[in-house]
Amino acid sequence: MKFALAGNPNSGKTTLFNALTGSNAHVGNWPGVTVDKKEGIYKKLPEKVEILDLPGVYSMSPYTPEEVIARNVVLDQSTDAIINIVDATNLERNLYLTTQLLELDKPIVVALNMIDVVDKEGYKIDILELEKALGVPVVSVSALKGKGIKELMERAYSKAKEKREGYSPLAESVLGNLLKLTTEMYKIKGVSNPVFKAVKLIDGDALEIAENPDLEKELDKYKAQFDVSNYDGDYGAAIADIRYKHIVSNYSIYLYRVKSYTSKSEKIDRVLTHKFWGIPIFLAIMLFVFHITFGSDFLYLSLIIPEGSFNIELIGKDMIASPGTILQSGVEYLTDLVLGGVYAKMPEGAWYTGLIADGLLSGVFAVLSFVPQILLLFLFLSILEDSGYMARVAFIMDRAFKRFGLSGRALMPLLMCFGCAVPGILGTRTLGTDAERRRTIYLTPFFSCGAKLPIWAAFAGVFSAKYMNLSAEVIVFTIYIIGIVIAILAAILLKKTIIKGEPQTFIMELPSYHIPQIKGLLIHLWEKLKHYVTRAATVIAGAVVVLWFFSSFNFRFEYTGDSANSILGTISRWVSFAFIPVGWGMGENGWRFLVAAITGIVAKEMVVATLGTLSGMSGIDNGAFSALLLSVGGTLGGLDVSVPAMFSFLAFNLLSIPCASAVAAARSELLLGDKKVGRKYFYGAILFWIATAYSVSLIIFWFGTLAVFSPWIAAIVGALIAIGVVIVVTIKSKKLKVIEKGIENETN
Amino acid sequence: MEKSLKFFEPGESGIVKHVVGEGPIKRRLFDMGVTPGVEIVMKKLAPLGDPMEISLRGYELTLRKTEAEHIVMYVEDLHYRGEGRNRRGRRTQPVSEIKEQPIIASKSGEKVINEDLYCRVGRRGHHKGHRFGRGRNKS
The missing domain is CATH 3.40.50.300 (P-loop containing nucleotide triphosphate hydrolases)
Structure with a gap:
């Protein structure tokens, strides 16, 4: 049954x-x-x-x-x-x-x-x-x-086990006879659920008309005899109205008001969707979520814990790491133990040691170590969703997103991407339309995730030490801003070009707040964990092995164990010329940066690790490593262009193809639905990411070079562009205001 | 007086006259209970000025102003004086043009056939004992 x-x-x-x-x-x-x-x-x-x-x-x-x-x-x-x-x-x-x-x-x-x-x-x-x-x-x-x-x-x-016959409130309305006639037509045709289908046909329901076009023609003849002028001849309006009137007069009279009451939701909403406090409270909640997931100093307890009171591994020295960080270090600790054991058991330098330890295990473990944080972010996402707050977030932020062809609902998944793109991409499920979902997935890499931070940190550290006027925070902050600006521009571009989609509607219930149910949350989380781990074991493991093969074998298929002479290294040397226009492909080290960017596709932490290996010394804290980083771009016509080249390289890593886990997540989400169309959008996404990364790096490098050559010219060019943008925007919004005024006058 | 829901201010309420427009937006509004005769209270605007939160049939709904534009409402016209122009020079509409007597459907299910529409609706708190009450507005 x-x-x-x-x-x-x-x-x-x-x-x-x-x-x-x-x-x-x-x-x-x-x-x-x-x-x-x-x-x-x-x-x-x-x-x-x-x-x-x-x-x-x-x-x-x-x-x-x-x-x-x-x-x-x-x-x-x-x-x-x-x-x-x-x-x-x-x-x-x-x-x-x-x-x-x-x-x-x-x-x-x-x-x-x-x-x-x-x-x-x-x-x-x-x-x-x-x-x-x-x-x-x-x-x-x-x-x-x-x-x-x-x-x-x-x-x-x-x-x-009993039989029941359908009943429609239409039977007692002005449309009663029409319904009777239509139902008879269906009964004669021998269709099951005749009443339901008859009502849908009267309603002008597209699916029903497609199924029974013959009956529709017949119905049109009858329709002329009935007067629905109260509803401007709109049967859909008439039916909806009849239903609600029927409910009010026959069913909801059995709901009695006993005492007056202001609902809790209304009280909560007075604060959470407040005119001034709504947005700050939302930002505070998000900061708190990120603090719990990624913070190294939980609740800033280090301020009150006296110095030298404790130093516990995994938890911290004189401070307590946030739960997410503790879990992450815990997993890392375990995987390191396993990896150490494997290294001890296997002969050094053998190809199979490389495959299992350097390739498979290291790659998969790098991805697995993020699982606790991804799950934690996902847990918060689900709590906010289940409690009803997510609908409020969409409500308070929708205006800011409307212009970019997104609704307020896209905000939460995109914010999650600052932590990790995987829960962000999986969170796009809740979005209204396929077009909005696709657009949002396309934007996810532009929000700098936690795993990309080590790249920014490494470059920012080295460059701020050499160029005194360039502080590390400014470099990192600039990268985040570049990401957000590009995301906004890309959203507008996508809306107007590849992913147009139907006009957005935003008619959404604001459900009552309630406490999320733990059982449901755990079931949900368990499903996500299963999903994620299976993927790490299949798609990601596969990608890791392929990449390992290309970076440790040369063209004669001899094991080199050194990425410089490997297939990947050789190819990178050949094709690094393609990255000369963006700056960081120039110079004798250009190919090294390319190799690093490619390995970043497995996991973004690998970028720094690869650069460390390619600097000739293993380990990162040495002169060779910083010398390699500083050599990015080299000189152009006697000018030192390493700073613009660095920004170009960072922007490229930020905007291009995200890590394997995110790509796998994007693939599974984009392929849902029509597989053929989905595949098209998935390959489209890969191309879009590469193209965006390349063109933005190009602009950054050449504009930066102009600034190095003459800051004045660069400032003037920049100002002119800014003024142009402002003029265009004001003219557009003025036009809109005039139109709005016109409508207002008319209705009054 | 007729007024689009789009121009409602927080706290203002009215009764739906009809929903204009075509296709999915209209259908969605009907499905959510925005049908002729239902009372809507405009509760607030989002911090950035759009969308708006409204309350109807005992629950809260949010919609953008562009969608609210489709909803034509009856509201109390404090200066109603029959057909012609009111004190402020705005056009007014005679009662006979209103085809259907709206029904106020409250959550308790009580059904009020609204004989004095112009006194019942309007800004919240205004309608009871207001100086432009029953006698004056009813023609």
Whole structure:
């Protein structure tokens, strides 16, 4: 037997699903779309019942992929009954979906959730009367506490064996006769669920018309006889209105107000979406999340801990590292132990030692050491999502994103990318449209992640020591700013060119705040961990081995163990000329920087490690290493262009292809849905990243060189460009204001 | 008086007259319960001036001003004097043009057929015992 679980988003559907199926749930994806498909089994009935969790929808109209899926499942013959979860605190709007489900010829049971909250808010629901009015069983449940679930399933089970005929509120309205006629047409044709389908056809539903074009023609004849002038002849408007009016006069009268109450959500929102405090509070929350995940001095306790009080490995000297950092060092400690053991057991210099220890294990471990922090970031992302705060973030920040063709919902995943691009990319699932999702994924590498920081730090340290007027913070800060500016420009460019997409809408429910459910969070996190580790073991391990092969074998396929003479080193020498225009490909060390940038594709920490190896000495803290870094770019026409070349190299590493884990994540997210189209977008992304990195590095290098040659000319050119941009922007916004004024005058 | 939801100020409320426009936006608004006759309270604007948060049918919804533009509302016109122009020189509309008597659907489910539309709606806190109450506005 098979039950489908249907309901609005935020109605507690996932919680109920978890309570019904426990840990045996299976999560996949609906073929063709990026929507989670969840299946599980309920075992406490005489017969095993398969539970299918439908995506949360507000309606059965065919406008979003979620709605189409939900509709196909409820119409499917193999679905024996539908459990409709209804959020009692939001009865009217939730029952709107119920009125559509009731039109099906299928047994339906309504699970009235969150009844305890309704009590608290000073309302009372007469469940027996509601059941009578709806004509289907209504069971009060608490998905969170697992109350009422047994009764719900028992009633659903007994009802599933009975037959039910669809009922539509349209029957009692001005459209009643039209519905009767249309239903008859379907019955004659022998289609199942005639009432549901008839209503959809009257509604002008595109899917239904495509399925039954003959009936539509016939219906048009009837339609002329009915007067819907109240709705400007719009049947969609008429039907929605009839549904809501029916709900208000027949169902929601059983909701009584007992005492007045200001909801907690409203009180919380007074602070969290406050005109002035909303944005600062949001930034503070984000800083705190990053501090817990990446901070080395938790809560700045080093300020109060006296010097010399303790020095514990993994935790810190006179300070306590943040939980994320402790976990990360813990994993690193373990992997180092393993790696040390492997090195001790294997002969030095043999090719297989190189493959297993230097290649496979080092590469995979470098990626694995980030797992705790990625998961922690993901945990926070889920908590913020589940609590309802994420919707508020989208609300307060949407205006800033609208111009770039994104909505406020894209902000959170993008911010996560400052920590790690992987949770950021996986977090794009929640975005509204495919176009927005793709655009956001394209932008993710531009937000400098934690693993790229060592690159900036190494260069900033060496360069600030040589060029006294260039402080390390300024270099690092500049890189972050370059990333953000490029992300903004790229978003606009993408919107206008490759990923146009449908016009953005931002009509979103602001759900009530509630405390996230730990069980659900853990299930979610466990799925992500599985996903991530499998990928590290497959895709990333594969990439690591390939890269190891190219960097340790020469063209005669002899093991060299030294990347300078390897295939990668030789090829880099040949093609480094392509990077002469961007500056850092120049000079005798140009190819070394290229090798470093390429190894960065495995994991960005490898860039510095590779440069260390290529400087001739292993280990980083030596003169040869800083000499190599300082030699970037060399001289051009007698000018020392190493500073612009350095910025160019850093920008290239920031903007080009991210690490293997991020690429794998981007691939799996972009390939969801239509595989063919997805693949196109994935290769598009790779090209886009390389092209962006190259052109930005080019501009930085040549503008920088101009500045070295003559700061005055550079300043004038820069100022002219800035003025041009400001003029264009002001003219545009003035035009908009004039248009807005015009509209205002007209409506008044 | 008719007024687009877009121009509502925080705290202002009104009743939906109709939703204009085509396709998905309109459909989505209907599905979210923005149907003729429902009362909407404009709660606040986001810190950057857009989108807005509104409250209807006992829940909160956010939408951009460009979407709010599709929603035409009835609001109280304090200076209503029949067809012609009011004190401020704005055009006014006779009651007969309003085809349907709006229904105020409250969360408690009480259904109020609204005989004195112009007194019920308007800025929150204004409507009860306001000096331009019933007698004056009803023609």
